[in-house]
Amino acid sequence: MHPPPGVDAGAVRAVSTTSMREGMVLYDRSGHEIWACPNVDSRAGDEATELVREGLAEKIYRQGGDWVAITSPARLRWIQRHEPVVFRNAAHMNMLADWIAYRLSGEFFTDPSIGSSSGMFDLATRKWSPEIVNICELDREIFPRVLEPGTVAGQVTAAAAADTGLRAGTPVVVGGADTQLGLVGIGMVDPGNFTVIGGTFWQQTIGLGEAKIDPKARLRTLCHALPGQWMMEGIGFYCGLSMRWYRDAFCDLEKLEAERTGTDAYVLMEKAASGVPPGSNGVIAILSNLMVASRWIHASPAFVQFDVGDPTRSGRKECMRAIEEAAAFVSLGHMRTIEEITTSTIGEAVFTGGAAKGALWRKSLLTSSGYR
Known part of the structure; x- marks a missing residue:
């Protein structure tokens, strides 16, 4: 990745990252990537079924706002069962946008909008849920600090500068999830704002002033990319x-x-x-x-x-x-x-x-x- 031809790297004031949601990355103690998957990875179907049968999926949904089909709890159980060495060696976890920021800055962090897509947040506090972390049988220290979008979290390292053409020391700013940042970009973030996003997948979203979760477990709720705000959405996959x-x-x-x-x-x-x-x-x-x-x-x-x-x-x-x-x-x-x-x-x-x-x-x- 390099700045476009004719763009002076010194003119880049800061960099930030975004990505699809739900995708996750695990690292060892040296900070090397040891496992990753995108949002649509569905290998953990059996593990998700187990969480439903054990009543844990409902508990996770009531706190985290999303079901276990393609979120981290089922995937972590799959890794524990099928790749136990990876599970034992996991020392850090973050989401795909966070991975890009980590490669740029060397810093582990997430933000509430993409972090909550893991299904491991307490939506009301906009932080990692200790209860869900315990369900996944992981140490709390594996999960990165949570910073609000717009926070300066680090700087482009010398190694990243060599790889990208960016200037070393350029501020790395916390970004967020693709959908939520898209809504910020068009100004549709206030509670009650309803938006239809017509992409490959369609999303029908509404801004919320509280962490409201569907009592019938139909739609999902995630943290928004602005402090003290949330977003509920339905998705039309096809x-x-x-x-x-x-x-x-x-x-x-x-x-x-x-x-x-x-x-x-x-x-x-x-x-x-x-x-x-x-x-x-x-x-x-x-x-x-x-x-x-x-x-x-x-x-x-x-x-x-x-x-x-x-x-x-x-x-x-x-x-x-x-x-x-x-x-x-x-x-x-x-x-x-x-x-x-x-x-x-x-x-x-x-x-x-x-x-x-x-x-x-x-x-x-x-x-x-x-x-x-």
Whole structure:
């Protein structure tokens, strides 16, 4: 990693880091990485089931705000069972964004927004939970100090400067989790602010002034990237991913035309789908289900209700619109769940992310939800 050509390293005033959530890294006593995984690593499924059966998953959720499927407690149990040497030698743990900061500064720390995605925080205190640490049978000293985003935590080391082209001594500032920092960037952080983030995965989020946790264990709560604030979210895993899959699997013509004309294939796809009325002429896309953190089940992705006798009204363009409508109804479902949990009524939403560039995506959200 080096600054872009023509950028003077001395002009870089500070550096910070962010990453996907849930991904974690373990280190030995010398500070060398000995184990790591990304957020979607699901090898610890059996261990997560055990935590549910033992009643520990519920305890963890009530304090940490997220279920055990892809968080650290189940993963640490998997490591203890399958890689016991790694487990015994683990002297430090942090999250992926923290790992980048560690490589830059040599300092171990986390922040509440990404640290809480481990599932090992006491959300109310915005600190590591001693009870959850004990459940994982680890020493408290393994877990790094917790600093608020924006805190200067260290400086770029000489070794990191040699590797990156940054200037040694450049301040390393605490960053945070990708979603929470994105919300800070668009100013949607205050309690009651509702946002739909349309990326590969879609998230429907609301700012909270307290560590409110869903009593029915459907949605998850994490610390926000600002002091004294939290965030609740539902996730639609297939919402954006499914449109990318459809483009790459079925829209070669649009991709070729986009290359020829210098436009975006998604623009051409939406242009075709915009002539389809709401309801996609009866075609339904079965993709993301509503989030139920404690028992999240998705049907096999499919399209149903084609009229094989009328291909002009039941074909590719209908599928494109059906994908967008499916995402809109997942967003509506999560909004209704958030309203139930927070006993509030949401009348306004901000739509951001790559999908927000699509006029039909925006129209589909408006049609399904009544947002403004």
